[in-house]
Amino acid sequence: xxxxxxxxxxxxxxxxxxxxxxxxxxxxxxxxxxxxxxxxxxxxxxxxxxxxxxxxxxxxxxxxxxxxxxxxxxxxxxxxxxxxxxxxxxxxxxxxxxxxxxxxxxxxxxxxxxxxxxxxxxxxxxxxxxxxxxxxxxxxxxxxxxxxxxxxxxxxxxxxxxxxxxxxxxxxxxxxxxxxxxxxxxxxxxxxxxxxxxxxxxxxxxxxxxxxx
Numbered sequence: 001x002x003x004x005x006x007x008x009x010x011x012x013x014x015x016x017x018x019x020x021x022x023x024x025x026x027x028x029x030x031x032x033x034x035x036x037x038x039x040x041x042x043x044x045x046x047x048x049x050x051x052x053x054x055x056x057x058x059x060x061x062x063x064x065x066x067x068x069x070x071x072x073x074x075x076x077x078x079x080x081x082x083x084x085x086x087x088x089x090x091x092x093x094x095x096x097x098x099x100x101x102x103x104x105x106x107x108x109x110x111x112x113x114x115x116x117x118x119x120x121x122x123x124x125x126x127x128x129x130x131x132x133x134x135x136x137x138x139x140x141x142x143x144x145x146x147x148x149x150x151x152x153x154x155x156x157x158x159x160x161x162x163x164x165x166x167x168x169x170x171x172x173x174x175x176x177x178x179x180x181x182x183x184x185x186x187x188x189x190x191x192x193x194x195x196x197x198x199x200x201x202x203x204x205x206x207x208x209x210x211x212x213x
């Protein structure tokens with residue numbers, strides 16, 4: 001029954017965006033996406049920093065200043081809220097990463113949840129199978145444990161989700177005070193999930209990353 005409800009939401013979302021795409025060109029959709037991103041950045045008083053500044057700050061973002069780093073090559077904005085316990089995924093390593101997330105469609109609303117396994121579907125932790133090959137991360141969702149797969153019908157992990165993996169630790173809390181990595185992302189359609197790519201809309205995410213057993 002839970003899966004059926006998710007699929008119904010997918011169909012309704014697809015119909016809504018299909019109606020828009022009948023009257024909008026791809027260029028129009030990209031302009032609308034850019035406007036939505038810019039509006040969110042302005043409304044939230046986000047301070048966008050360059051990659052150069054990000055690296056000069058030892059790959060950190062100052063949360064007190066609401067800093068986000070913009071990666072020019074893909075258009076993803078990232079704020080590292082917590083670097084997390086444990087270690088980074090090493091080159092040549094394959095591991096399981098557990099994710100909890102909130103997803104928002106920035107064109108529809110920057111405060112209304114589109115998908116979440118924190119406040120809803122908490123029983124379904126998204127499990128990613130991740131590999132680091134010479135600094136390039138690839139990943140797929142475990143189809144038996146993924147709300148993203150259930151909702152969007154593909155095991156492909158959005159490219160935007162992989163961006164933080166170079167910079168955060170992926171561990172499991174073992175000592176008092178240990179916390180898993182947490183990031184905030186603004187992801188354009190080109191780096192997003194299948195629905196966002198198809199209908200050209202940006203998403204923002206709040207995501208935690210924890211190493212699987």
